[in-house]
Amino acid sequence: MAISDKPNHWLVRPRTIRRLWIVFGMVLVLTVVLQQIAPVKGYFGVDGWFGFGALFGFFACLAMVLIAKVLGWFLKRGERFYDG
Amino acid sequence: MVEILPPAIILLVGAGLIALTRGYLRDAVVLLAPLATIWAVWQIPDGVTLTMSFIGYQIEPIEGSAVRRLFALIFSMMAFVGGIYALRQATRLELSAAFAYAAGAIGVAFAGDLITLFIFWEVMAIFSTVILWCGGTDSSARAGMRYATMHVLGGVILMLGIAGTAVQTGSIDIRAMRAEDFSTWMILIGLLINAAAPPVSAWLADAYPEATPTGTVFLSAFTTKTSVLALILLFPGEPILIGIGIYMIFYGIVYALLENDARRILAYSIVNQVGFMVCAIGIGTELALNGAAAHAFAHIVYKALLFMSAGVVLYRTGKRKCTDLGGLFRTMPLSCICGIVGALSISSFPLTSGFTTKTLISEAVIFEGLAVIYFLLAAASAGVFLHAGIKFPWFVFFQKDSGLRPKDAPWNMALAMLLFAGLCILLGVYPQPLYALLPYPLEYDSYVPGKVVFYLQLLLFSGLAFFLLLPAMRRTLTITLDFDWFWRIGFIRLSNKILGISAQGGKILSRGVDFFLGVFRGWLERLLGLNGVFARSWPIGATAIWSAVLLSTYVMIYYI
Numbered sequence: 001m002a003i004s005d006k007p008n009h010w011l012v013r014p015r016t017i018r019r020l021w022i023v024f025g026m027v028l029v030l031t032v033v034l035q036q037i038a039p040v041k042g043y044f045g046v047d048g049w050f051g052f053g054a055l056f057g058f059f060a061c062l063a064m065v066l067i068a069k070v071l072g073w074f075l076k077r078g079e080r081f082y083d084g
Numbered sequence: 085m086v087e088i089l090p091p092a093i094i095l096l097v098g099a100g101l102i103a104l105t106r107g108y109l110r111d112a113v114v115l116l117a118p119l120a121t122i123w124a125v126w127q128i129p130d131g132v133t134l135t136m137s138f139i140g141y142q143i144e145p146i147e148g149s150a151v152r153r154l155f156a157l158i159f160s161m162m163a164f165v166g167g168i169y170a171l172r173q174a175t176r177l178e179l180s181a182a183f184a185y186a187a188g189a190i191g192v193a194f195a196g197d198l199i200t201l202f203i204f205w206e207v208m209a210i211f212s213t214v215i216l217w218c219g220g221t222d223s224s225a226r227a228g229m230r231y232a233t234m235h236v237l238g239g240v241i242l243m244l245g246i247a248g249t250a251v252q253t254g255s256i257d258i259r260a261m262r263a264e265d266f267s268t269w270m271i272l273i274g275l276l277i278n279a280a281a282p283p284v285s286a287w288l289a290d291a292y293p294e295a296t297p298t299g300t301v302f303l304s305a306f307t308t309k310t311s312v313l314a315l316i317l318l319f320p321g322e323p324i325l326i327g328i329g330i331y332m333i334f335y336g337i338v339y340a341l342l343e344n345d346a347r348r349i350l351a352y353s354i355v356n357q358v359g360f361m362v363c364a365i366g367i368g369t370e371l372a373l374n375g376a377a378a379h380a381f382a383h384i385v386y387k388a389l390l391f392m393s394a395g396v397v398l399y400r401t402g403k404r405k406c407t408d409l410g411g412l413f414r415t416m417p418l419s420c421i422c423g424i425v426g427a428l429s430i431s432s433f434p435l436t437s438g439f440t441t442k443t444l445i446s447e448a449v450i451f452e453g454l455a456v457i458y459f460l461l462a463a464a465s466a467g468v469f470l471h472a473g474i475k476f477p478w479f480v481f482f483q484k485d486s487g488l489r490p491k492d493a494p495w496n497m498a499l500a501m502l503l504f505a506g507l508c509i510l511l512g513v514y515p516q517p518l519y520a521l522l523p524y525p526l527e528y529d530s531y532v533p534g535k536v537v538f539y540l541q542l543l544l545f546s547g548l549a550f551f552l553l554l555p556a557m558r559r560t561l562t563i564t565l566d567f568d569w570f571w572r573i574g575f576i577r578l579s580n581k582i583l584g585i586s587a588q589g590g591k592i593l594s595r596g597v598d599f600f601l602g603v604f605r606g607w608l609e610r611l612l613g614l615n616g617v618f619a620r621s622w623p624i625g626a627t628a629i630w631s632a633v634l635l636s637t638y639v640m641i642y643y644i
Contacts, residue, residue, distance in 0.1 A: 028545065028548060038533030038537045040535070044459070051541070053538040053540075054544075054545040057466040057545040058549045061470045062549055065341060065470070067338060068338045069556060075342070076560065076562040076565075077562060078563075079561050082573070
């Protein structure tokens with residue numbers, strides 16, 4: 001308890017976060033490079049391309065966040081919308 | 085003669101005993117009743133083992149098969165672990181209702197005919213509403229009423245279909261059918277309402293987060309998954325389910341992305357996950373149905389785990405909005421880790437149960453050569469990681485320091501979370517026991533190196549997208565409009581309008597009637613009033629002339 005109550009928990013220190021980003025970046029590169037050793041079977045052609053999973057995952061998420069954002073402009077209302 | 089103890093009855097008796105007992109005796113019932121139910125589920129052989137006669141129909145309250153036992157097993161396991169989780173926190177009424185609700189789900193799982201299915205279907209609707217009302221707040225009371233209305237409506241539609249089918253075919257057997265006439269469509273729609281299919285998906289995210297921390301854990305497990313089982317039994321290979329499933333998958337992702345309430349995020353992701361199952365049922369091959377069943381099993385475990393983690397946070401802090409939470413990993417490490425295990429499982433991360441079950445569905449899609457569906461499911465897998473896999477743990481346990489320093493889970497809640505977290509990983513590492521329980525024989529290895537690499541790329545890069553897009557996903561104090569606007573506001577306005585118009589019309593009509601009555605009355609008064617034609621005194625001459633006229637007219641008519 002005493003340690004975790006300190007204002008600067010080791011996990012939120014900028015240095016740790018920087019290191020986490022570096023490790024995360026290395027893992028990302030590794031997953032793509034691994035495809036050379038463990039080839040991804042392409043069932044429909046494109047899905048076997050080098051790094052397809054990475055690009056597809058990234059851009060699919062980008063698209064979904066953007067779609068959600070645009071829908072949000074039309075559909076978001078204040079929290080008390082149904083109370084009034 | 086009843087040779088087998090119906091599992092649903094055991095749990096129903098357990099629910100009754102929970103309501104009647106107190107203290108350690110009640111604890112014993114909470115723990116032993118589900119265990120006895122699991123044992124009884126195990127004893128049910130294939131085929132019909134119990135028949136009765138009811139309103140001229142032969143009903144079959146217990147029919148066993150692999151897929152029915154699988155669902156009944158996970159329902160009773162859920163009652164067991166949910167019971168541990170709620171042991172000290174839930175009220176007697178809530179726990180009792182939760183067990184009766186689970187009993188309803190098990191009853192549906194073994195229902196051999198449509199009437200039995202309907203009866204247990206309604207048992208579930210009633211007791212799940214009671215659980216919602218145990219939330220004890222104004223908003224849970226109102227949400228409970230909306231929930232009950234939706235499920236009563238679903239029940240009526242289902243009953244309509246069952247009655248129609250019974251009259252048309254003379255059979256109430258549960259067998260695979262196609263939605264091709266009015267009755268079968270009604271059955272399909274009735275089932276889909278419980279699966280939170282469009283356009284009524286909103287009932288789920290509207291209701292579940294309003295229950296207590298313990299209540300939501302139970303609610304997350306049964307209603308939608310019994311619907312999945314009923315669809316597997318009644319509508320395997322119904323093509324329209326593929327489209328409905330895909331809609332549910334993306335609806336869940338987009339609405340969860342817009343949501344601020346942590347438990348509502350998880351509720352939307354139920355719709356998302358059930359969408360995967362509905363889509364698989366629509367494909368309808370043996371592999372796809374195996375996938376739907378396995379995924380439902382795994383889903384109940386990791387979704388309950390996620391709601392348990394969110395429930396502990398709500399129980400300890402009283403808060404459920406992402407904007408109020410954050411940084412809880414400091415003092416709630418166990419809830420945080422269990423939440424992450426659940427989140428990784430729902431994202432079908434390798435070594436978790438989601439990976440070994442959801443990839444079955446993808447495999448079925450590949451086998452059928454459905455390229456578009458395959459890529460949509462792959463995008464959705466990335467989206468699940470985005471909206472639930474990272475978003476839930478990040479906003480609740482990390483994000484910013486909210487200053488909250490709550491205690492971690494009480495022992496029983498912690499134990500329940502550890503049991504399910506362990507099961508998530510066990511099924512991820514060693515899925516063979518689950519595969520052996522599936523409805524069709526399965527030779528499948530999910531850990532092909534290339535497939536693992538593909539999923540790691542897909543998921544980790546969606547993780548990258550999440551952190552890069554964080555500024556675009558800042559939580560706002562908002563709710564998101566859905567089709568429920570129609571029944572919460574639109575229809576009310578419309579009915580007020582119609583009432584207004586009819587009131588207006590009524591006024592016009594009554595004015596018209598008044599006018600004509602006035603004219604008629606004036607005419608009568610002129611004729612019969614004090615000074616009217618008939619009341620006036622007439623001279624003798626005039627009377628004599630009128631008499632002569634009348635008489636001659638009479639004679640002429642008589643002559644003619």
